[in-house]
Amino acid sequence: MQLIPCPWCGPREEVEFHYGGQAHVDYPAEPAALSDEEWAKFVFFRDNPRGPFAERWSHAAGCRRWFNAVRDTRSYELLAVYRPGQERPVTT
Amino acid sequence: MPAQTNLPDHPSFLWRNPDPAKSYDVVVVGGGGHGLATAYYLAAVHGITNVAVLEKGWLAGGNMARNTTIIRSNYLWDESSGIYEHALKLWEGLEAELDYPILFDQRGVLNLAHSLQDVRDSVRRVNANRLNGIDAEWLDADAVKEVCPIVNVSPEVRYPVLGATYQPRAGIAKHDYVAWGYASAADRLGVDLIQNCEVTGIETTDGRVTGVNTTRGRIAAGRVALAASGHSSELAAMAGVELPVQSHPLQALVSELLEPVHPTVVMSNAVHVYVSQAHKGELVMGAGIDNYNGYGQRGSFHIIERQMSAAMELFPIFARAHLLRTWAGIVDVSPDASPIIGLTPVDGLYLNCGWGTGGFKATPGVGDCFAHTIANDKPHPYNEPFTLERFTTGALVDEHGAAAVAH
C-alpha cells in the first residue's frame, strides 16, 4: 500500500487519508462581483494535469489535519508534502 | 493426429491500416468505442466518408478494453434516459446493423437497495423510468432471489438486500466485438482508422479549427471531434478549451473461468460493486473510482479489497473463486456525473467527454448523436441538454446517485 507522509505524523498508509482535490483554490475575494462564467470556473473547473499536481489531503483517520501535496498523477509518486499556508515547493 | 489440423484459418483482417492522408473533412481523436461509432455513423448516416479516426495506441485498447460491458438505460432524469434509451434501442439492432456478432445479451440488470433511502430512491427511479417508456420493475428481496438465486438476501449481513430495481432489457455485450464491428463497418465505408498516431496539437485560425499535429505528421481537418475519455482535458487544452472534468482510475477485475452460475447483472451502488459473468465464464467485477486524480492505468489495492469484501457478502458462492487479474481505465468524471457532448467555443471543434464510469453502454447512442452534432454543427435533441455551457447556466443533469451510478 502507498505510504503518504503526513507533514505532522510522518508516513502512514493511504487508507488513513481523504482526498481533497486541487490545492490553492482561493474563495473569491469579492463574491458579489463575479460573473456567471467566473462562478462556474470557481465551482466546477479544476486543473486536471497528467503530471505533477498540487492537491489537498486530509489525514482523516490520524491527526485529522489538512495538508497539501504535490503528486505525479502518472506514477502516483508523492513529490512533496507541505502544510497549509506554505508555498508550493519546487519539484522536478 | 497433430492437433493443429483442426485449427481454423487465420482470420481475415477487419480493417485496412492506412497511413494518414494530408487532409480529412473530419478527424475523430480517439479510437475507442465512442470514436469508432461516431466515425461509423458519420459515414453510414450522413454520407461523410472522408474521415480519419486517430488513435495514439491500438484501436479500442483504452477504456473500451477495460469496462465491465454493462448496458442499461434506467437513469433517473429525462435527459439521461433519453440518450441511454436511444442507445439501448440501437444496441437491440446493432448486430444486424454492423453485420457482426457482438454477443449482446439482454439478461437484465438488478440495482440493489440496501437501506430505506435506497428503497425510496429506487422506487422513484422505477416510476420515472416507466413514465419515460423504459422497462423497470421494483423487486422485493424474495423476487431478487428468484431472478438471481446466488445473491445472499439474508437480513443478517452488514448491508442487507432490501430489494432491487430490475430492467429486463438491460444486459451485456462483448466489448471487443463491439469495437471491431464498428471499426470494420466504418473501414468498409471508407473511414481511415489510424493507429499509433497521437495528437500533439490542435491548430486553429481565427477561432476555427484547421488541423491537428500528430506523431505521424500534420493532418488538416475541416472538423475535429474529441472522444478521448480520460485524456480529454489535455486534448481540449491544446485548443485553449478548459473542461470541468477530473480524470480518475476506475478498477475492475476478473476471476478464472467458471461454469455458468450468474444469470443476470447485479449492481450495488452502496457497497460499490457490480458483477456479471462473461460468456466465456469469468466473473467480471467493477469497483468505484479511486478518489484521487490519476492517469496511471492502475489504482490502489484497498479499493479492490473493499470491492471483493462487498462481493463476498453478496455472493458467498464466490468465496473460493480465484482472481485472475485486475486493471484500471482512466475515466473523466464531470461535476454532475453526466456527459458533455456538443459544440465548443472553437468553430469546428466538437466535444464528447465526461462519461465517467458509464460510457460503454452509451456507445451506439453517443456515436449516432455525436455524428449528428458534427455533421450539422448543431446538437442532436438527445445531446442538447449535455452542453459545456450548463456549468455556467446551472442547468445541470445531476445523476449522482440518482441513476444507480456506481461511483
Ligand SMILES: [Zn+2]
Ligand atoms: Zn497526520
